Amino acid sequence: MNKLQLPLERATTSTFEELTLLWAETGAASPDGAFDHAMRVRFHGGAEGFLEIRASRGLMIAAAANMLGDDNLVSHEMGVDALGEVANVICGNVLPEIAGAEGVFRLDAPASCDARASVRADARCALTLDGGRVEVLLVVDYIKDPR
Amino acid sequence: MPLTVIVIDDSAVMRAMILRTLRLSGLPLGEPVCCSNGQEGLDAIRARRPDLALVDINMPVMDGEEMIDRLRADPKTANVPVVVVSTESSDARVERLRAKGARFVHKPFTPEQLRDTILALTGIPNEQTPTAARAGDNVDF
Numbered sequence: 001m002n003k004l005q006l007p008l009e010r011a012t013t014s015t016f017e018e019l020t021l022l023w024a025e026t027g028a029a030s031p032d033g034a035f036d037h038a039m040r041v042r043f044h045g046g047a048e049g050f051l052e053i054r055a056s057r058g059l060m061i062a063a064a065a066n067m068l069g070d071d072n073l074v075s076h077e078m079g080v081d082a083l084g085e086v087a088n089v090i091c092g093n094v095l096p097e098i099a100g101a102e103g104v105f106r107l108d109a110p111a112s113c114d115a116r117a118s119v120r121a122d123a124r125c126a127l128t129l130d131g132g133r134v135e136v137l138l139v140v141d142y143i144k145d146p147r
Numbered sequence: 148m149p150l151t152v153i154v155i156d157d158s159a160v161m162r163a164m165i166l167r168t169l170r171l172s173g174l175p176l177g178e179p180v181c182c183s184n185g186q187e188g189l190d191a192i193r194a195r196r197p198d199l200a201l202v203d204i205n206m207p208v209m210d211g212e213e214m215i216d217r218l219r220a221d222p223k224t225a226n227v228p229v230v231v232v233s234t235e236s237s238d239a240r241v242e243r244l245r246a247k248g249a250r251f252v253h254k255p256f257t258p259e260q261l262r263d264t265i266l267a268l269t270g271i272p273n274e275q276t277p278t279a280a281r282a283g284d285n286v287d288f
Binding site for chain 2: 015018019046064067068069073077078081082084085088089091092093096101102103104105106107108109
């Protein structure tokens with residue numbers, strides 16, 4: 001296991017539990033192409049790279065419903081927004097773990113990307129939750145001060 | 148007296164979640180205003196002079212830190228209380244924001260964390276807030 005794997009698993013699990021109230025079991029990585037939507041957050045500063053989250057539609061809707069506290073308010077757009085915010089929070093929590101709390105990071109706004117594209121990730125975390133499946137990929141091009 | 152609050156975050160879901168959390172926390176809220184980037188937030192604060200602004204950091208058009216810099220540079224808005232609600236975890240940036248008079252709440256947050264930070268910043272005595280609703284209670288927004 002590389003040094004990025006455990007921090008990514010911790011940040012992913014805790015973010016889903018605390019932000020979306022969805023509890024998870026870590027599972028085997030799903031094959032590429034098995035998800036409905038993907039969001040990518042690029043980061044700069046103390047580390048450079050991106051974090052990508054891929055999810056089934058059911059997972060996106062369940063996450064948004066729990067964040068909003070109301071199933072009736074959830075649309076596909078809200079599901080996409082919620083997935084992007086989850087990616088943003090995971091990214092913001094994993095970066096200090098891998099690059100130190102002294103570093104300053106800039107996170108771009110989450111952007112939709114191809115959920116079926118092949119990505120050579122440095123760390124990968126796949127979870128099965130109540131609402132569906134999710135996979136989080138971390139690609140790091142550069143770390144100024146590795147932990 | 149209800150608090151006039153402006154919530155500034157580029158995520159519609161997060162704005163709704165913050166509003167829901169504020170209502171769960173039992174704070175006396177007026178009709179809140181929501182903005183999706185720092186420039187919109189700056190314009191709304193200049194127009195409304197709120198009791199409190201809740202601000203994300205990473206946003207398009209103008210980020211939260213630049214917005215706070217502009218607020219502090221203008222005597223008319225220099226004293227607006229600001230709570231930064233962000234995933235930002237770097238010690239350097241958190242200290243920089245604190246030096247600018249902002250309080251910090253880390254995402255994900257609990258209703259209690261947000262309420263206690265706002266109480267400390269606004270000076271509202273804790274006993275003046277109604278009993279906070281329990282997580283999971285239905286709250287309209």
